[in-house]
Amino acid sequence: MFKRQIIVFLLGFLAIFQANAFNTTGIEFPFSFTIAAHEKNDENAIRIFHVQCSPGFCSLEKYNTGMCIKHQDGKLTSPIGGVEITTNSDFLGGELVNSTLKLTLYQGTHHILPTTIIATFENESLTKLKSFEANEFQTNNHIYQPGDAFDADLDKVEYVPFKGNILKKLDCPFLLPGINQ
Amino acid sequence: MKYVADLISCVFILFILTCYQSTAAPAANIIDLPDNKWINNKLVIFDTRFSASLSGDNNFEKGIYVFELSSRSGSWYLTFYSLNECNVDVGGVNSFEPKMVRWVGLNRIEGNQVEDNKFKITVYQNEYLQLPANILLAFDKDKKLQSVELSGFVDQNALPGRVIPIEYKPLLDKEYKYADCPVLLRGIE
Numbered sequence: 001m002f003k004r005q006i007i008v009f010l011l012g013f014l015a016i017f018q019a020n021a022f023n024t025t026g027i028e029f030p031f032s033f034t035i036a037a038h039e040k041n042d043e044n045a046i047r048i049f050h051v052q053c054s055p056g057f058c059s060l061e062k063y064n065t066g067m068c069i070k071h072q073d074g075k076l077t078s079p080i081g082g083v084e085i086t087t088n089s090d091f092l093g094g095e096l097v098n099s100t101l102k103l104t105l106y107q108g109t110h111h112i113l114p115t116t117i118i119a120t121f122e123n124e125s126l127t128k129l130k131s132f133e134a135n136e137f138q139t140n141n142h143i144y145q146p147g148d149a150f151d152a153d154l155d156k157v158e159y160v161p162f163k164g165n166i167l168k169k170l171d172c173p174f175l176l177p178g179i180n181q
Numbered sequence: 182m183k184y185v186a187d188l189i190s191c192v193f194i195l196f197i198l199t200c201y202q203s204t205a206a207p208a209a210n211i212i213d214l215p216d217n218k219w220i221n222n223k224l225v226i227f228d229t230r231f232s233a234s235l236s237g238d239n240n241f242e243k244g245i246y247v248f249e250l251s252s253r254s255g256s257w258y259l260t261f262y263s264l265n266e267c268n269v270d271v272g273g274v275n276s277f278e279p280k281m282v283r284w285v286g287l288n289r290i291e292g293n294q295v296e297d298n299k300f301k302i303t304v305y306q307n308e309y310l311q312l313p314a315n316i317l318l319a320f321d322k323d324k325k326l327q328s329v330e331l332s333g334f335v336d337q338n339a340l341p342g343r344v345i346p347i348e349y350k351p352l353l354d355k356e357y358k359y360a361d362c363p364v365l366l367r368g369i370e
Contacts, residue, residue: 165367
């Protein structure tokens with residue numbers, strides 16, 4: 001009697017599984033890394049990338065720092081902001097082959113504006129990065145949704161990782177928003 | 182009759198898919214932020230942002246904390262930034278690493294409008310609805326944030342191993358603050 005319903009249920013769950021099966025492959029244990037990189041043509045346009053992966057899941061945080069941005073009141077300030085994208089959304093996919101993690105990030109819905117991050121580790125324990133490449137990123141952190149104004153000519157940037165650990169003094173203050181803004 | 186059962190099955194699957202999608206919403210920066218609005222004498226908030234220090238640390242010397250709260254189509258999102266925590270020793274020099282924690286989706290964040298102009302946001306700082314923290318927000322008639330109460334937060338750096346309660350004090354008026362130490366940029370060694 002319930003055979004038909006069971007088949008419909010199974011097809012539904014299969015659809016859920018298949019819709020996300022491509023998101024991560026080859027990741028068998030948890031690992032994470034943090035790497036700072038700057039725009040190829042601007043050493044002050046710094047992004048800190050933080051990647052966390054576990055079987056079936058990856059998240060990518062991209063935090064902005066280093067720049068001075070003019071606020072509405074004319075003062076230069078250090079930005080406070082970043083973006084986090086996970087493979088639970090349809091915007092990020094991860095694939096680990098040997099010691100190389102390839103993250104594919106779509107900067108808009110319907111898999112538009114793809115960009116890739118390729119992180120290669122020194123060994124299969126995935127504890128130390130050997131190289132990091134991030135290309136074709138849009139200069140803003142925006143993830144385009146249907147209806148957003150779309151600028152096809154927006155500049156795309158490549159991020160170059162820093163060599164060694166760097167201590168950078170920020171040139172501008174943070175603007176801390178208060179309750180009475 | 183059997184088609185009714187099929188229909189119920191399909192509706193159930195669609196419900197599951199909808200729930201799944203709501204947890205899978207991307208964390209995205211929005212370029213054009215809509216303003217908070219009064220609709221039918223009830224306030225609808227889209228975005229609000231405020232800073233806080235550790236209680237007793239009036240100069241933000243132990244850390245700068247920024248809460249960024251937004252609501253879209255009934256879903257709530259909270260991004261928590263921590264800066265200026267100058268406790269990473271690199272070659273004898275203190276530095277900080279900017280960090281962000283984002284709460285989004287089912288079992289992570291809940292929002293309720295408790296009065297026309299008041300909202301209670303609850304975030305769960307650990308899995309399985311553990312470690313709830315509350316944010317009570319009140320807005321004035323001009324849709325501006327009037328007061329913020331924060332409770333139940335724990336040190337995000339210590340999780341999941343240790344639970345260290347933290348009391349935050351929201352900042353009243355905007356303030357410019359230079360970092361007290363350099364930012365640590367981890368490169369390829």
